[in-house]
Each structure stands twice: as C-alpha cells, then as structure tokens.
Amino acid sequence: MSEARTRFAPSPTGYMHIGNLRTALYEYLVAKKDNGTFILRIEDTDQGRFVEGAVDVIYNTMRDCGLKHDEGPDVGGEYGPYVQSERMGMYKQYAEQLVELGGAHYCFCDEARLEAEREEKGDSFKYDDPCKYLTKEEIQAKLDAGEPYVIRQNIDPTETACFDDEVYGHIEVSCADLDEQILLKSDGFPTYNFANVIDDHLMKISHVVRGNEYLSSTPKYNLIYDAFGWQKPTYIHLPPVMKDEFHKLSKRNGDASFQDLVAKGYLPAAIMNYIALLGWSPADNEEIFTLEELTKKFDVARISKSPSIFDIEKLTWMNGVYIRNMEPEKWHEMALPYINNAVKGNFDTHLIANILQQRMNTLGEIEEAIDFFDELPEYSTDLFVNKKMKTTDEVALTSLKASKEMLEGLTEYNFDTLHEGYLGLAGKLEMKNGQIMYPVRIAITGKERTPGGAVEISNILGKEETIRRIELAIKKLEEKLG
C-alpha cells in the first residue's frame, strides 16, 4: 500500500471546536504514523455567511498546536487549489459524467414545491423523482429548452449499502432509507456532500477521519465512488466529544473552543495532549506525551466508539504538569505578562515566576495568586488560627514577635539566611516549623493560600516590607488579645 494521505477539512467558522481539533490531530497522526501526507483543505462552500478572519483562525490554531500540514492553501501542493470555493469550476463535469455512468440523473422538478413538501412531511419525506423515468429524448429536449435543473444521485431502493468503518465496524443501511440527494444545484455549483467526495478522490485521500455525524452519509458517498469506479478511502469515524453524559460539546452551548481555552491560560501542547485522550488511549495507560511520542504510540485500533466526556479538571491538572515541566526561563517569559498585570511594584519577577511554577495549573490563575505583593489585602486575624498547623492567636503572636526580631538582626537577607532564621526560631522556641512559617505567611500575604511559603515570599518582598507587614499583624493580634 502506498503512504497514507489524510486531510483536515474544516469549514471556516471563526473558532476551532475542540472536537474538530481532535479530528485534525487524529488525521495528522494517521498520516505521520505512516510517513504519509497531511493535507489542509478549507471547506468554505456551504457557509451561510462569510466570517472575517476565519481562515486565519484555522492556520493559527494548527500552527500553535504543531499540526504542520504538508499540502494546503498556504503551502501549496500538487492537488490544489485547497480552498473549496476556488474549485467551483471543477464539479459540474463530474456530475455530468456521473449521469452518463448511471449514478445520477437530471431533475427538473420545481424546487420550491419540493421544499414545501419536505417541510410539511418532515424527515419521513421520500421523494420518488418522476424525472428518473424521463426518456433520453425528453431530457435532452428540456435541456435544450433551457429548463433549470439539478443533478440528483440515483439510489436503488431495493439495494443495501454497506461499508466497514475502522472504529464502528460493519455499517449496513437499506438504500430505501437514503435520500436521492442533490449533487449539483441549479446554479451549477455542487452541494457540500458532492464537493467533499470529488475533492477526496482528486486529492487521493486514503483515510477519511471525521466526526460520526457523517457515519450515516457515508453509504451515499460510497455509492458515488462505486458509480465512478473509484477506490474508496478507509473511514475512521470518531465518537462525539461530550460536555456531559447527554450533551455534545458545542460552541452553541457556550462550550470551550481552542481559542477560549488558550485565553483562559491553557497551553496548546497540554490541550493537544489532553484531546489525544478523548476517545483514544495508549496500551500502556501513559498520559503525558509530546506530539512526536504520540505519533509513535497512536493506533487507530485503540480508538473507542463510546463518546468521551471533556473533563476540564483533568485538562487543568495536565496543564499544571506541563507548567512544572517547562524550562524556568521559558515559563518566566510566558508568565511575565500576567505577573506584570498583577504586580506593579519593583519585585524580582524571576523569583515570582519560580513560586508560580510550582503551584499554577493555568496562566489564568496567576493574577489572583499574586495580588498581595503590591498591597497587603485586608484580612481577618481568624486566619492565624489553624488546627493543622497547631496555631492559635497566642502562638501566632509569639512567633511573629520572634520573627520580627530575627529579621531585624539579619545582616544578609536572602533565601538561605531566611530559611535558617525561621527554622532556627522553631528550634529555639521549641515550636513546630509550621507554627513559625504559617503565621508569618499569613502576616505577609493576608491570604490562606498562596504560591510559595514564608521563606520565598519574605525573600521577594524584601526586609523592610516583610518587617512592616509582620509589625502590622502583631498590632492586630495584640488588639484582639487585649
């Protein structure tokens, strides 16, 4: 067999749905696994309205995700054009050829009338087109008279159509249930379904990977391939990505697109890693892998046909793993805009990035996490009482007073001297480390949960500000204890 050729064929909607991105990823993996070719084709014919910048969203998403296509509108290739609207002149001849081959027929029926009937009868509407029974001469006379027509697919209702899907297995439908759909419209342009089939054939696509909403149309597509005598592609239909047990993930329901996730501070690499697992799992149950590792591990046979649920918590966890695995310099660069947004004071951003890297799961969490640097927030002294840390107001007061004294005596102020200083106090006062560190951290941040501990944050705040905040806490506690 020759190498795989796959295509991602998005319609430019202005956003990248997570399910579509997963399709793109699997198309890429099927091609790359086989050293094959991954193609981008823009399917912009059947769109209700033109969305400004929508094609750029596709290019940018694919670039950010590392899904490099080998052929496409921007990179060219032997089988272009790769934008469907630029291929409009190509389809009519195939529709006419299909008529010659017996796979389709001219239909002169009044479309408005048919539409009304369809509307009235709903999904059950089956059209037994009288035009199928016209003689060659009758048809030619109508064509010569310039009557408007469409070209409709021929489907023999007594037949069954079947194919084997790589995920869903053997699919068989009775042709009586298939609609003799329009392939070429009265304006001479193809319908979406027809263009899709012709393009796949002309672009020599070997594997079609797409959402399972196309599963029921595939037998119709196959009848077209058969009528032409063309080789059919291998089909890999994917289960839907769900928001919960009952609802599909969809932009219409306000669910996340790739762009939304990035805006919330998820990293493209983590998103890709996560969506690889939506409907597929490796044999070894590993969960973290680069695109390159994924290419080696991926196996169509392990795609599941049951719907997968998009679990934002799992993605958040995974994103955290990616943040912790980053080069500190790279992380600093990425986090810096968020740090600068939240912290205007003159603090060492590398040190701030450092404490964030240990704790953040998304970039979106950064600003709230470090909002105490510029200004100590209002806080309640109740925070000093913590069962787990074994602290009470009295314990906190003792340890803060001792800490203030220790800090004032430091000639060198850095992470190591602070670390030694605070731990030394615990020893001296026969207290637990937490009984020193916890009250100090509350005093200098005013928050129960912070990235970084007492030592790191004291170090970033500097001697003067740390002492000032501790003095303030001492005052608060003394007032409370009376």
Ligand code: GLU
């Ligand atoms: N343009 C179609 C979509 O966005 C692609 C269908 C296909 O891959 O065959 O759903």
